[in-house]
Amino acid sequence: MRARTPLVVSAALVLIPLLVALFGPLLNLDSRPGLPYESGSGHPLGTDGLGRDVLELLLVGGRTALGMALGAVAIAYLLGGVIGLVAASTRHRWIDELLIRPLDVLLPLPSLLVISVVAVGWRASPLAITLAVAMVNVPTVARLVRAAALEAASGPVVEALRMQRESWVGIHLGYVGRAVLGPVAADVGTRITLAVFLVASVNFLGLGLSPTAPDWAVSVSRNREGLLLQPWAVLAPALMLVAFTLGFNLLADRLVHRTRRLVEVDR
Amino acid sequence: MRSYAAQRAALAILQLAALSVLVFVLTALLPGDAADMRFTETLTPDQVARLREQLGLDEPAFERFTHWFGNVLSGDLGTSLISGGPVLDIVKASVGATLVLTLATLAVVIPLAVALGILMGTRENGRLDRTLTSITLGLSAIPDFVIAVVLVALFSLKLGWLPATWVGGSLLASPALLVLPVAVLLGRTVCLLSRQVRAGTINALHADYVVQARRLGVPRRRLLLRHVLPNAAVPGVQELARTGDTLLGGVLVVEAIFAIPGFATALVDGVETRDVPVVQGLTLVLAVAALLINLGADLVCNRLVPRTELLR
Numbered sequence: 223m224r225a226r227t228p229l230v231v232s233a234a235l236v237l238i239p240l241l242v243a244l245f246g247p248l249l250n251l252d253s254r255p256g257l258p259y260e261s262g263s264g265h266p267l268g269t270d271g272l273g274r275d276v277l278e279l280l281l282v283g284g285r286t287a288l289g290m291a292l293g294a295v296a297i298a299y300l301l302g303g304v305i306g307l308v309a310a311s312t313r314h315r316w317i318d319e320l321l322i323r324p325l326d327v328l329l330p331l332p333s334l335l336v337i338s339v340v341a342v343g344w345r346a347s348p349l350a351i352t353l354a355v356a357m358v359n360v361p362t363v364a365r366l367v368r369a370a371a372l373e374a375a376s377g378p379v380v381e382a383l384r385m386q387r388e389s390w391v392g393i394h395l396g397y398v399g400r401a402v403l404g405p406v407a408a409d410v411g412t413r414i415t416l417a418v419f420l421v422a423s424v425n426f427l428g429l430g431l432s433p434t435a436p437d438w439a440v441s442v443s444r445n446r447e448g449l450l451l452q453p454w455a456v457l458a459p460a461l462m463l464v465a466f467t468l469g470f471n472l473l474a475d476r477l478v479h480r481t482r483r484l485v486e487v488d489r
Numbered sequence: 490m491r492s493y494a495a496q497r498a499a500l501a502i503l504q505l506a507a508l509s510v511l512v513f514v515l516t517a518l519l520p521g522d523a524a525d526m527r528f529t530e531t532l533t534p535d536q537v538a539r540l541r542e543q544l545g546l547d548e549p550a551f552e553r554f555t556h557w558f559g560n561v562l563s564g565d566l567g568t569s570l571i572s573g574g575p576v577l578d579i580v581k582a583s584v585g586a587t588l589v590l591t592l593a594t595l596a597v598v599i600p601l602a603v604a605l606g607i608l609m610g611t612r613e614n615g616r617l618d619r620t621l622t623s624i625t626l627g628l629s630a631i632p633d634f635v636i637a638v639v640l641v642a643l644f645s646l647k648l649g650w651l652p653a654t655w656v657g658g659s660l661l662a663s664p665a666l667l668v669l670p671v672a673v674l675l676g677r678t679v680c681l682l683s684r685q686v687r688a689g690t691i692n693a694l695h696a697d698y699v700v701q702a703r704r705l706g707v708p709r710r711r712l713l714l715r716h717v718l719p720n721a722a723v724p725g726v727q728e729l730a731r732t733g734d735t736l737l738g739g740v741l742v743v744e745a746i747f748a749i750p751g752f753a754t755a756l757v758d759g760v761e762t763r764d765v766p767v768v769q770g771l772t773l774v775l776a777v778a779a780l781l782i783n784l785g786a787d788l789v790c791n792r793l794v795p796r797t798e799l800l801r
Contacts, residue, residue: 326504328511332779334738335772338760339512419632423738426634427745429760442638446746449642460635468630475626 232476235469239462243284251278259445259452267454270445272434276455283436283459287425288466290352291417295410297352298359305360306367307402310375311394322368325361333358333420341429351430355420359413366409367402374401411474415467422463438463493791501784505777509561512772513554557769566770571762576770579755584774587751590740593667594674599729602679603722606686607713610721613691622687629680633739637673637746644669670743678736685728689721696720723790730786737775 254264256275261268267276309321337354344350374380375398383393422439424430431437433444438459445455560567566576605625609618644651651669693699699716707716741753748754752771759767 324507326500329783331508331511331776332737334741335756335775338756339768339772341760415630420738422632423634423742426632427741427757429757439632439634442635446638446641449638450646456638460632460638464631464635467632468627471626471630 229476232469232472235465236473237469239284239288239466242281242462243288246281246284249281251275251281259448259455261452261454267458268452270441270452270455271448272444276452276458279436279441280438280458280462283438283441284462286348286431286435287422287438287459287463288418290348291355291414291421293352294355294417294421295359295414297356298363298413299406299410301356302360302363303367303406305364306369307371307394307399309364310368310371311398322364325364328361329365331358334423337420337424338429341424348431351421351424355417355424358420359417363409363413366405370402370405371398374398408474408477411470411477415470415474418463418467418470494788497784497787497791501780504780508776508780509558509773510554512769512776513557561773566773567766569764569767571764571767576766579767580752580770580774583750583752583755583771585751586749587740587744587753590667590670590674590743590749590751591736594671594678594736597671597675598678598682601675602682603686603718605679605683607690607718607721609683609687610690610694611713613694618687622684625680625684629677629684631676633673633677634742634746636676637669637743640669640672641746666747670747670749673743673746674736674739677739682728686721689723690717693717693720726786726789730783737779 255273256265256269258271258273259269260273265275265277267280270276270279305321305325309318312318333355336358337351340350340354375394379397380393383397388396421430425435425437425439426443428443431440433440441459442456442463445452449456557567564577566580568574569576569579572579605621609621612618651665694717699712702712702716740751741756743749744751744753745757752775756768756771756775758764759771
């Protein structure tokens with residue numbers, strides 16, 4: 223096994239942006255507006271293109287940047303997980319077909335495309351974007367959960383449990399559900415990274431939140447012309463996003479290596 | 490082999506039919522339409538209603554769909570609500586730049602990712618492998634718009650070596666314009682792909698048939714090119730089809746940053762003006778392209794390693 227980044231480092235990379243996003247809005251800096259792209263003079267990280275305090279924006283902007291992505295992954299797992307588990311544990315083949323086949327159609331749809339279409343109707347609505355990002359992820363999650371559950375459900379353990387007259391709920395939620403957790407845990411990390419990217423790209427393109435929102439991705443987009451004048455206005459929110467996704471990538475890498483020996487991770 | 494191709498193609502046709510329904514439903518469900526969007530401030534509700542009738546927006550959804558789908562089959566994607574010109578013209582005008590951008594990126598990405606992947610895979614856990622793995626893991630965590638913003642600031646604003654935005658003319662005529670966009674698109678795709686090729690190489694190297702071939706004294710070069718590479722390429726090609734998604738997202742972002750008048754720019758414009766036929770047309774063309782890429786990747790994989798079955 224190759225040397226890996228210590229767990230503390232990966233965890234810190236994830237936790238710092240997460241804590242900023244969670245508790246940042248509670249801190250009230252109450253800073254007065256300054257000139258555009260000012261550095262120093264009472265603003266630790268300077269001001270942005272509209273003269274607003276970068277540190278204050280940074281503390282407020284995490285909620286949408288991470289919240290929308292995390293919410294989308296949670297919804298995707300709730301829906302996709304149920305679909306996958308039901309498809310894998312049903313004894314009626316037609317239910318399995320009915321649940322999984324339609325997802326094959328959705329799979330090749332480019333994600334940003336779906337979201338752009340949603341953005342036509344529900345502009346600047348965080349809920350609509352979150353739901354769209356969730357929908358894009360449902361097919362993959364459902365297939366992953368189904369594959370992992372099938373593998374567990376067709377094994378000798380389930381056979382033994384059945385012979386001992388264990389209840390359906392006991393077998394499927396107790397044993398199969400737990401067996402699915404390994405591959406799921408490995409997938410969650412990469413899926414969160416992808417969701418953060420997707421939400422950030424949508425917001426960066428101006429298809430999501432309003433262009434003056436404090437959101438990290440919107441800040442990078444809005445202040446990019448001033449990168450040389452006042453680098454922190456772009457770099458601070460960008461670093462938050464990068465730290466979060468990098469941390470999750472490292473954690474996912476660690477988990478994949480641990481579970482690979484047990485279950486071949488599909489997609 | 491032939492039956493696999495036939496089955497896979499049949500699936501693609503089904504997907505295509507379902508996709509067109511989906512694209513239409515998604516866009517038809519949207520609240521508000523172009524008639525509301527443009528004229529509510531200047532026209533009376535009566536006039537808006539008449540305009541809606543004129544644009545055919547008052548018909549029942551099913552009739553609109555059959556009408557639209559019939560036209561699509563005969564190659565007519567409809568008329569833009571904003572410019573009044575055919576959507577097909579907008580598609581034709583914007584497809585070139587996007588195609589050049591995508592192909593230029595792929596032309597660099599594929600050889601680079603395969604070379605890096607094999608390099609890493611054959612030196613599993615060596616120093617070079619560890620360094621490259623860390624770099625690709627780190628680089629793939631940086632959103633492409635962040636890379637783009639930093640590269641533009643550095644190479645065009647600060648150093649002035651490369652142009653920051655498209656100023657007109659053909660992309661092909663001025664390769665300098667392509668350098669930064671392609672560099673941005675390269676970052677994540679090379680990382681994702683090379684990691685897959687690395688994993689495929691390692692798996693293949695540990696497989697019984699390679700161990701046996703090595704024991705029989707097959708020269709290393711031949712072993713790598715003839716036995717390891719085809720198997721290592723499978724996860725790579727599958728990943729490439731999926732990378733299409735990442736790449737398309739990247740192309741959207743890159744076109745926006747460098748003001749390249751491609752598909753993405755047209756799409757974002759369509760979204761902004763709520764020009765439903767344009768969004769429908771562009772979405773359909775892109776979705777079909779994505780479908781074909783997936784189909785192609787699956788067929789190539791089946792050719793490389795004929796035992797792959799139709800995934801379900």
